[in-house]
Amino acid sequence: VTRLSAIEELAGMDMLCSDKTGTLTLNKMVIQEDCPVYCEGEDRESVLFQAALAAKWKEPPRDALDTMILVTSGQDLELCNVFTQTDFVPFDPRTKRTEGTLRGPTGAVFRITKGAPHIILNLCRNADKIRDAVDAKVLELGKRGIRSLAVARLDSDKEGWRMLGILTFLDPPRPDTKVTLQECGRFGVHVKMITGDHLVIAKETSRQLGLGTNIQGTQGLPVLATDGTVPDDLVQQYGNLIIPPDGFAQVFPEHKYLIVQTLRQAGFRVGMTGDGVNDAPALKRSDVGIAVQGATDAARAAADIVLTNEGLSVVVEAIKQSREIFARLQNFILYRIAATLQLLSFFFIAVFALRPVDFYNRNFCPGIFWANASTACYNITPPILAASLYNAPSFAQGSDPIYFQPTPRTCARNQLDCVYNPSLFTIKDGLFLSSSEGNTTMDPSLCMTDDDGECIGAAAPWPDFFQLPVLMLMLITLLNDGTLISIGYDFVKPSKYPERWNFLALFCIATVLGAVACASSLLLLWAALDSNNPAGLFAGIGIPPIEYGKIVTSIFLKVSLSDFLTLFSARTQGDFFWSVLPSPVLLTAAGISLIISTILACVWPAGTLDRLPVMGLALGEYKLLPLWIWLYCILCWLIQDALKVLSIFLIENSGIFSMHNAHLDILEASKKLAADAEPEGDDRV
Numbered sequence: 107v108t109r110l111s112a113i114e115e116l117a118g119m120d121m122l123c124s125d126k127t128g129t130l131t132l133n134k135m136v137i138q139e140d141c142p143v144y145c146e147g148e149d150r151e152s153v154l155f156q157a158a159l160a161a162k163w164k165e166p167p168r169d170a171l172d173t174m175i176l177v178t179s180g181q182d183l184e185l186c187n188v189f190t191q192t193d194f195v196p197f198d199p200r201t202k203r204t205e206g207t208l209r210g211p212t213g214a215v216f217r218i219t220k221g222a223p224h225i226i227l228n229l230c231r232n233a234d235k236i237r238d239a240v241d242a243k244v245l246e247l248g249k250r251g252i253r254s255l256a257v258a259r260l261d262s263d264k265e266g267w268r269m270l271g272i273l274t275f276l277d278p279p280r281p282d283t284k285v286t287l288q289e290c291g292r293f294g295v296h297v298k299m300i301t302g303d304h305l306v307i308a309k310e311t312s313r314q315l316g317l318g319t320n321i322q323g324t325q326g327l328p329v330l331a332t333d334g335t336v337p338d339d340l341v342q343q344y345g346n347l348i349i350p351p352d353g354f355a356q357v358f359p360e361h362k363y364l365i366v367q368t369l370r371q372a373g374f375r376v377g378m379t380g381d382g383v384n385d386a387p388a389l390k391r392s393d394v395g396i397a398v399q400g401a402t403d404a405a406r407a408a409a410d411i412v413l414t415n416e417g418l419s420v421v422v423e424a425i426k427q428s429r430e431i432f433a434r435l436q437n438f439i440l441y442r443i444a445a446t447l448q449l450l451s452f453f454f455i456a457v458f459a460l461r462p463v464d465f466y467n468r469n470f471c472p473g474i475f476w477a478n479a480s481t482a483c484y485n486i487t488p489p490i491l492a493a494s495l496y497n498a499p500s501f502a503q504g505s506d507p508i509y510f511q512p513t514p515r516t517c518a519r520n521q522l523d524c525v526y527n528p529s530l531f532t533i534k535d536g537l538f539l540s541s542s543e544g545n546t547t548m549d550p551s552l553c554m555t556d557d558d559g560e561c562i563g564a565a566a567p568w569p570d571f572f573q574l575p576v577l578m579l580m581l582i583t584l585l586n587d588g589t590l591i592s593i594g595y596d597f598v599k600p601s602k603y604p605e606r607w608n609f610l611a612l613f614c615i616a617t618v619l620g621a622v623a624c625a626s627s628l629l630l631l632w633a634a635l636d637s638n639n640p641a642g643l644f645a646g647i648g649i650p651p652i653e654y655g656k657i658v659t660s661i662f663l664k665v666s667l668s669d670f671l672t673l674f675s676a677r678t679q680g681d682f683f684w685s686v687l688p689s690p691v692l693l694t695a696a697g698i699s700l701i702i703s704t705i706l707a708c709v710w711p712a713g714t715l716d717r718l719p720v721m722g723l724a725l726g727e728y729k730l731l732p733l734w735i736w737l738y739c740i741l742c743w744l745i746q747d748a749l750k751v752l753s754i755f756l757i758e759n760s761g762i763f764s765m766h767n768a769h770l771d772i773l774e775a776s777k778k779l780a781a782d783a784e785p786e787g788d789d790r791v
Contacts, residue, residue, distance in 0.1 A: 112410035115393045117432035117602065120294060120604040121374040123366060123388070126301035126311060127170065129398050131277045135174035137428065138252060142243050143235050145269035153271035154179055157257045158186055160206045160218040169197065171220075171255065174275055178366035190437050199302065199359050201225065203684070214705060217260040223272060224356075226256035231266030239728055240272070247274055247421030248306025286317050286419045293425055294603045295377075297418075299353030300362055302384075308355035319350035327354070340368040362388035375604065379421065380405050396421060404645065429600035433679070436605075438593045440616050441676040445586060445669050447620030452627045454664070455473050456572045465635040466568035568654055571764045572631065578662045582708065585699040586669050592695035596677060597685050611763040618753045619676060619746055623668040626742035630664050630735070631657070650728050655712060655721030660735060663707035665722065667739040670703075675747040680754040683747050701747060708732050 107113060125657050127133050141150035157175050162185045168175040176183060192215070193207035199559065203221025210216070219226060223244050227233050253274040260266065280286075290297050299317055301308050309321045328337050328642050337343065348368045361379075366388050369376045378385070378392035381401040386408040389395030397409035399416045406412050413420045637644040638651040645651075652660070673696060674683045688696075708724040723731045758762055 109410040112394050113428045113431055115375060116377065116411070117428040117605040118375045119377045119394055119425065120288065120296065121369050122295050122297045122377045122379070122421070123300050123362070123369070123392070124379045124384065124418060125298055125381065125398070126299050126303060126308065126415075127277060128232075128381055128400070130299060130311065130315060131279050131282050133170045133277065135170050135178070135253075135275045135277055137179050138274040138276065139251075140247075140274045141271055142239075144240070144269040145271070148270050149702065150271070151181070152179055152272075153257050153273060155185065156218050156259060156270060157190060157220050157255070157273060158183065158202050159191070159208055160220045160257070162191070170277070175273075191258065197221075199382065214261075216262075218257070219260075219267070220257045220273075222302075222356075223254045223256040224304070226258045226267075226269065229267040230258055230269045232268070236269060238268070243272065244304060245306050248304055248310060250295060251278075251310040252276055253305065253307050273384065278315075278317055279311060280417050282417060282419050286417070286422050287315055287317060289422045290425075291421070292602065293429075293600070295425065297704065298351070298365075300357055300365060301353070301355055302357055303355055305355040312353055320350065320352045322351045323348070324355050324358070324361055325353070326584045326768055327357070327361050330360050330364070336364065336367060339724070340364065345366055345372055359384040359387055363391055366391045375606075377421070377531065379418070380409075386649050396424075403769050424653065426600045429605055429620055430598050432605045433598040433601065434593055434596060435594070436612065437598070437677045437679070438590065440612055440619070440679075441590065441593070443613060443616035443671050444619035444623070444672055444676060447617060448623040448627070448668065448672070449582075449665065451620065451624040453573070454623070455628060456631055458571075460572055460631055460635060461570060462568040462572055462635055462657075463570050465638075466662055518573055540680060556760050568608060569718070572635075572661075573716075573718065574658060574662060574665075575718050575720065577715055578720075581703070582666050582669065585666065585702060589670060589692075589695045589699045590671060592689075595674075595689050595691040597686055597689045599681070600679070601679075608763055611757055614757065614763065615750060616676075618749055619672055620744060622746035622749055623672055626738070626746075627664050627668060630738065631661055634660050647734075648660040649734065652728070652731065653719070653726075655719035656723055656726075656731065658718055658720050659710055660731065663703060663732065663735050664739060666703035666707075667700065667736065668742065670700050671743040672746065675743065675750055680758070681753060682751055704732060704736070707735075 124130060137154075139150070143153060144791045154175065155631060158181065161176060162168065163176055163183050167176050188211050191206050192209055195205040197204045202225045203219050203222070205217060205219040207215065207217050219229070223240055227237060227240050230236070240256075247254055248300075252274050253276065255275065257270045257273065258267045259270055260268075285714045289295055297317060299308060299312055299315075299321070303311075305321060305323050307320050312321055313319050317789055326344075326347055328340060331337065344364075345368060348365055349372060354365065357365075362380075362385065364380055366376050370391070370393065371611075375393045376451070377394040377396060378388050379398055380386070380389050381398045383402055383404040385401075386404045388407040389397065389405060394411065395409040396404045397412045399413050401412070413424075413426065424664045633643040634652060634657040636642040637649065637657075639645065674688065677683075677688070677692075678685050708722050710720055710722040712719075712725060713720040714720065723729075723735075
């Protein structure tokens with residue numbers, strides 16, 4: 107890969123313009139016995155010998171045709187050494203022929219040329235007399251997939267060129283090409299064959315490969331202006347001529363260049379394969395220029411990707427790998443957005459909507475407690491909390507501040523008197539004071555209230571808003587990022603559509619993932635804060651009231667688990683999470699993070715962080731809370747994954763974000779219109 111961004115563009119490639127010789131075919135010419143001649147005294151051997159004189163027989167073969175004539179034909183090249191080659195014109199894609207100037211043993215100078223039959227025919231002095239015969243023969247050979255190479259000789263300018271004969275040879279398709287082209291279609295890539303060969307040969311080859319037989323010649327194709335500029339409005343003028351066909355034959359380099367340019371302007375992301383100097387402009391112009399194995403230095407320099415193996419199957423494998431890379435990048439971004447949305451949305455909503463102090467006043471304030479004292483009552487026991495916690499008013503015992511941690515204690519139903527332990531608080535001078543007077547019956551009228559009779563929230567031992575300690579947030583981020591890195595080694599399924607960045611669709615899917623995780627975290631926080639309510643959700647499923655320190659740790663565990671489980675949902679895009687097995691690297695990284703988060707949440711020492719109480723979920727009498735949180739997270743993850751699949755299904759089928767490339771649908775529609783409009787028969791030119 108000579109240009110790194112070509113990997114991304116290859117993932118989005120939806121049109122591949124492929125050369126025929128050497129890419130779709132073996133590029134191994136097999137010469138045939140059939141050799142029509144058009145001069146008296148000539149035969150197959152003499153035509154073949156003189157074709158060798160139009161090559162550099164003393165040097166290694168320059169291309170597949172020279173290899174066929176000089177090597178595989180089996181002729182004795184020593185016979186050529188009696189001639190001296192004084193000049194040689196190599197193959198030019200614009201003239202489509204080579205030419206050698208030679209001096210014979212007698213000193214006579216003559217020229218030999220070989221090339222495309224219709225080009226050589228136009229040079230000959232008797233072209234009008236033999237044209238019908240030559241065209242008929244080329245057409246007959248072409249229908250059988252046999253290629254032609256004409257040879258002509260010029261003894262003097264006065265006599266002119268004379269056609270010696272036509273060498274025939276086969277360049278069979280690669281055994282895997284047809285299957286490879288079907289694979290391209292399965293991945294949403296349409297292949298156009300663009301070749302300089304005769305139209306009939308191109309049609310036959312295309313038919314054998316299953317590409318279709320709508321192969322057009324150069325008639326009507328755009329050409330460069332006299333000053334070398336590209337015509338304006340290529341799509342408007344030539345789009346209907348260039349987009350529908352399955353390929354083009356007898357083209358020149360400028361045709362290839364302008365075909366690629368027209369397709370790009372029409373919105374296709376175009377790939378181009380080539381191997382010669384004549385392919386360099388088109389390779390440079392395409393979105394993804396691909397130099398095939400054995401390409402010239404000029405083609406390699408112009409290409410974005412250079413293949414080291416033969417055939418088109420390498421290109422298909424490159425498409426798969428590029429789409430896998432694209433999928434990993436997309437999964438990374440999708441998960442990153444979803445995880446960020448979950449955290450930001452959760453804390454934003456929790457701060458304003460779920461104030462812990464409100465839940466404390468409702469469930470613990472004596473005034474309200476006695477108003478609803480038919481089910482339970484609570485002990486107030488001395489906590490181990492830092493000074494100035496929650497910025498609440500100081501509770502004094504001597505000169506040291508004291509804060510109260512509520513713990514449940516069963517009371518008889520309808521009992522109006524609750525006996526408290528020696529740390530019972532009383533009111534003095536508007537402050538709560540600790541008392542060590544022994545067991546005392548508390549008068550509920552001693553609750554500090556405001557003008558409306560409600561308990562004063564500032565005096566409650568729960569904070570005004572919910573937050574997690576910074577250390578817990580750092581742990582979530584650290585473990586999250588460690589797992590995120592493993593996405594680069596994950597197993598993914600390449601998309602069957604050409605890939606393009608669609609951030610609207612990506613953000614919509616990430617919002618669904620993040621919204622489910624956020625909503626489930628908010629629900630857990632609400633239930634945990636309300637756990638001391640005898641009619642609450644926790645009480646309904648048998649979970650006893652939990653301390654505020656455990657509420658903080660519960661949310662730490664829930665957010666951690668949701669983050670890591672969201673990754674398994676985000677990595678499969680439109681399929682359910684089980685559709686593609688995760689790689690061992692990702693599974694190990696996620697497993698380690700899940701285990702660390704769970705262990706920390708279970709055994710976190712009781713104390714404070716950032717003036718917030720924290721306490722391990724496995725500490726105390728009730729130890730099943732981590733299990734309940736795990737089961738809850740798995741249930742929410744299944745719901746999250748199902749909603750993800752549903753949302754992608756709706757987006758794809760509604761087309762609201764144009765999630766997949768629509769150019770192939772336009773292509774099929776234009777091809778159908780062209781097929782309906784063209785005359786019947788397969789011999790049109």
